Amino acid sequence: xxxxxxxxxxxxxxxxIGREIALELAREGADIAVNYSGSEQRAIETAEEIKRMGRxxxxxxxxxxxxxxxxxxxxxxxxxxxxxxxxxxxxxxxxDNLLMRMxxxxxxxxxxxxxxxVFLCTKAVTRQMMxxxxxxxxxxxxxxxxxxxxxxxxxxxxxxxxxxxxKTAAKELASRGITVNAIAxxxxxTDMTDKLPDEVKEGMLKTxxxxxxxxxxxxxxxxxxxxxxDSRYITGQTLHVDGGMVM
Amino acid sequence: MADVLxxxxxxxxxRLGVEESQVNLEASFKDxxxxxxxxxxxxVMELEDEFSMEISDDDAEKIGTVGDAVNYINGxx
Numbered sequence: 001x002x003x004x005x006x007x008x009x010x011x012x013x014x015x016x017i018g019r020e021i022a023l024e025l026a027r028e029g030a031d032i033a034v035n036y037s038g039s040e041q042r043a044i045e046t047a048e049e050i051k052r053m054g055r056x057x058x059x060x061x062x063x064x065x066x067x068x069x070x071x072x073x074x075x076x077x078x079x080x081x082x083x084x085x086x087x088x089x090x091x092x093x094x095x096d097n098l099l100m101r102m103x104x105x106x107x108x109x110x111x112x113x114x115x116x117x118v119f120l121c122t123k124a125v126t127r128q129m130m131x132x133x134x135x136x137x138x139x140x141x142x143x144x145x146x147x148x149x150x151x152x153x154x155x156x157x158x159x160x161x162x163x164x165x166x167k168t169a170a171k172e173l174a175s176r177g178i179t180v181n182a183i184a185x186x187x188x189x190t191d192m193t194d195k196l197p198d199e200v201k202e203g204m205l206k207t208x209x210x211x212x213x214x215x216x217x218x219x220x221x222x223x224x225x226x227x228x229x230d231s232r233y234i235t236g237q238t239l240h241v242d243g244g245m246v247m
Numbered sequence: 248m249a250d251v252l253x254x255x256x257x258x259x260x261x262r263l264g265v266e267e268s269q270v271n272l273e274a275s276f277k278d279x280x281x282x283x284x285x286x287x288x289x290x291v292m293e294l295e296d297e298f299s300m301e302i303s304d305d306d307a308e309k310i311g312t313v314g315d316a317v318n319y320i321n322g323x324x
Contacts, residue, residue: 172285
């Protein structure tokens with residue numbers, strides 16, 4: 001097992017990619033704090049599944065865009081596990097619309113959760129990781145943050161922001177043994193992409209050299225790599241896990 | 248006062264690897280003791296633990312010398 005005894009916090013871990021990340025890291029021996037903001041029942045189910053693997057798990061409700069919520073979440077996690085080795089900033093939302101139709105509140109909501117949330121969570125764990133002289137921070141960005149995407153100005157700006165934040169945090173924290181990296185997933189099958197019409201999906205497939213949508217496990221395996229000792233010489237990077245869409 | 252200075256000095260010597268004789272009230276962490284910004288953040292964190300107090304970010308930014316730290320701690324105790 002690659003993460004035996006490691007303490008992990010995954011934001012937005014009740015469903016989708018976050019849930020898969022939490023389960024994958026638990027399979028490799030980590031104890032997991034499962035953060036959620038709305039889906040309590042599904043967060044509890046994720047935690048129960050982790051406990052059945054013989055690992056520890058707690059569920060922590062927090063809005064990642066709220067500083068006091070975030071501080072409490074990190075405190076609760078450290079209290080439960082006695083330390084914090086790995087943070088996965090995964091929580092995110094979409095409020096898609098064309099620029100001309102996008103409401104200011106749609107912009108603010110996405111920025112607050114997808115970008116400010118990463119800042120607040122990173123800030124909150126830094127103290128503990130600096131003391132430990134080790135830590136891993138893994139930010140889930142998006143391939144659209146690299147290439148742009150019509151109808152997602154807010155989401156794209158936030159995800160591009162995450163890449164810049166990743167590089168800066170990596171530079172600030174490297175001397176304390178903390179690595180910070182990002183993952184830019186391409187089109188991954190989730191509840192969100194399942195709803196898309198077939199012709200849209202076919203259009204997407206034409207842009208993917210590997211000719212299939214990604215699975216949540218494709219992202220989870222990459223998180224595992226960045227969380228493990230295998231990636232110890234990598235920091236400040238954004239890994240594109242997108243079937244070759246952007247090269 | 249002496250006790251606070253003694254405890255602060257010990258932390259600075261441990262953390263920054265300087266000689267005890269270099270640590271005096273006028274010494275600036277960055278200019279005289281070779282600390283970078285992150286070292287100062289860490290020092291403040293250790294002072295918080297040592298003296299069981301919380302030092303806000305705003306207050307922490309004002310701590311530039313050993314004397315600033317000692318005065319701050321004395322003011323809070």
